[in-house]
Amino acid sequence: MQDIDYMQEALKQAKVAYLMGEVPVGAVVVKDGRIISKAHNMKESLADPTAHAEMIAIKKASEALKGWRLSDCTLYVTMEPCSMCAGAILQSRMRRLVFGTKDEKAGACGSKVNLLQHDLFNHNVEIVDGVLESECSGILVGFFKLLRESKCVENKFIAER
C-alpha cells in the first residue's frame, strides 16, 4: 500500500465524522505497512476540545503498541494538524506526517507556523502534503456549505414561526 491508499482510509474516517455532524477530518496511524489505529473528529459528540481525529488516533496507536513512543509510525490525516495535534505528534516522536489539505486558518505544520520542523524543538518530523488533496478539501467544503445552508433554513424557519 502507498500513501494514497492509507489516505483513502483516513478519508473514510472523515466521512464517518461528516455523518455525525462533526467537522469531517479523519486519521490513521501506520507502522510497518499496517494500520494500527483509525479515528475521526469527535469534538462535538464528546464535548471535548481535545477530541480531534489525530489526538484519538495517536492515543489508540499508543494503546495498540503499549507504549507512548510512535517513532516508526506515520500519521495520515485529511487536514493539516492544528498546534495541539502538531504538539501531540512531537510528543509521540512520530517519524512522518502525511496530510491531505492545508488549513490556512490554523494549520501548524506549514500554514500558520511549522512546529514539526522548528529549530527550537528537539524532534523533527518528515511532512508530505497534498495527498488526495481535492477529496480531503472537498468533503470539508461540502460540510461547511451544508452547515451554512442548514442555518439559513433554521433561521428562515424561526422567522416564519
Added chain:
Amino acid sequence: MQDIDYMQEALKQAKVAYLMGEVPVGAVVVKDGRIISKAHNMKESLADPTAHAEMIAIKKASEALKGWRLSDCTLYVTMEPCSMCAGAILQSRMRRLVFGTKDEKAGACGSKVNLLQHDLFNHNVEIVDGVLESECSGILVGFFKLLRESKCVENKFIAER
C-alpha cells in the same frame, strides 16, 4: 482564593505524579472561583503521549461543564505548557493561563514560542507566570535528580552482577 491558592492545589497534583514516578506536573481548572477539575501528568502510567496534566484537566473541565468551550476558565499548571497543551488551551478558548515555572526546553507559552499570544491565531490567552515558581521548579529538579541517581544505582548494580 487567589492565584497562589489555586497553584497550591496544582502543586498537590504534581506531588501525586511524583509519587507515581511521573514527571511531576499538576494542573487545575477554575471557573467562577471554583475548581472544576484537577489532574496530574499520567504519560508513563497510561503509556499515552497525550496524557499531560493540562490535557487531562481540560478534558475533565469540559466533562464538568458538559461543553468544550472553557471561555470563562483559568488553567493553573505548575510548569509552562508544551505546544500540544498550548494548542489545547487555544482549542478550549480558555481565557487565562497561570503557570509556575518556565520550560526552557519545550515551553510554548513564552519560552520557545508563544502560541497563546500569536498574531496568527484567532484566540489570545492572558498569561501570568512565576506563581509559586520555586516550589514548582523545586519538585521538578528533585525528581530529575532522583531519577539520575536511581539510574546510577541501577547501573552500578548491573556492573556488580
